[in-house]
Amino acid sequence: MEDDMPSSLFLQYSRLIYEQCGINLHEGKKALLQARLNKRLRLTGIESYRDYFKFITCGANPGEFVNFLDSISTNLTYFFREVQHFDFLNKVALPELIEKKQKQRDRRIRIWSAGCSTGEEPYSLAMCVMSHLQDETRWDFRILATDISTRVLETASRGIYSAEKVEKVPAPLRQAYLEKAGGQGNSDFRISARIKRLITFHRLNLKEPYPFKGPFDFIFCRNVMIYFDKRTQEELVNKMAAFLGKGGYFCVGHSESLTGLDHKLSHVQPAIYRYL
Ligand SMILES: C[S@@+](CC[C@H](N)C(=O)[O-])C[C@H]1O[C@@H](n2cnc3c(N)ncnc32)[C@H](O)[C@@H]1O
Structure with missing residues (x-):
């Protein structure tokens, strides 16, 4: 060598x-x-x-x-990463979205986790949204989780994580949506079927055409574009934003920003943008 x-x-x-x-x-x-x-x-x-x-x-x-x-590719991720996004979902975006959808008798909620790595991000989002839905059976809630790496997607689809990893999940959500994986001497946890069934994992290179329609209420593309140059970032932000519904949110990592890129999204707060 x-x-x-x-x-x-x-x-x-x-x-x-x-x-x-x-x-x-x-x-x-x-x-x-x-x-x-x-x-x-x-x-x-x-x-x-x-x-x-x-x-x-x-x-x-x-x-x-x-x-x-x-x-x-660099795959670092963890449950409830960047708590500001989850605070925003809990306090602002989800109460507002649920009220609006109830008024419109629209039961569809769609999220895209673009660059989902080993699954902690889409599972965190699923748990967070589910904790807001009073009668979950009345909602048509789905998450699309994509990544370029087949290796991380295998881990994500398995939905089994070490006790240390799930420590980051808030205790009430851990109790509601995680189960002991079982087996002697095994301290791992499994994502419950109630959460797993909400998520579709798919290999997708963000630079290639997107084989779905949307529209999404939220797109999370966090800590993915950090490795891309400005030209690619601008191209991808516009390409992804075209899949947002009106009022939909676009979230990037807190060490990223869309400043200096030409796009049609409105800035809401650091790392959160909206299609108005
Ligand atoms: C650092 S992880 C971020 C995971 C998660 N979004 C988070 O913030 O915790 C970045 C992920 O982006 C994926 N990625 C990198 N380039 C990509 C591309 N062109 N298309 C799709 N995914 C890509 C990597 O495989 C990796 O899993």
Whole structure:
């Protein structure tokens, strides 16, 4: 296995990554790219970065191409991440939405978690919304959860998390919507069927066409576009926002902002935008 990757090859990799998923890797990320590729080289038995590049770009190995994209994405997430969003949902957006929908006799609530990683975000959203619905059987509530990485989606669909991970779920919601996974010496928790059935997990590269219609009441695309350059961010924000219903909210991570991008959303508060 090579120790160092020539700059010209790094450029080829970073161009490929940018074209395929919008992630902008500058020269400072070379060591990170190498570390992630080393694992793929070990697992495939391919001996050089150059041969691996040929292997994934020749068109004959689409499975390994997905593994490659999986290995370069950063998947950190946790339950109820960025509590400001959940406070806003609990205090403002959900009471308002539920009242409006009840008046209009509209029972449909749709959320899109775009870049859902291992599932903590859509499950947190599902628990949060469910805790506001008085008679859940009367609502048509669904969450679409998408990610480019098949690896994280497998974990997400399983819906089983360690005791340490579920500590971040507020106690009343933990009691209502999580169950002991069971089995001797197993301290894991399972997301209850009541919550799981609300969510559809799907692989989707945000740069590719979206094979659904919407409209969504909320789109959460948090800590995903942080890796994209401004041009890609602007393109994706507009593409996703076109799937919001009137009055729908668009939430990004608190370390991100849409400032400087050309879009049609109104700023509500940090990291929350709305289509009015
Ligand atoms: C840091 S995680 C954020 C997870 C969650 N939204 C949160 O805020 O906790 C970023 C996720 O975005 C996904 N991602 C990166 N580029 C993507 C793309 N082009 N299309 C779809 N998902 C992408 C990654 O696979 C990763 O799971």
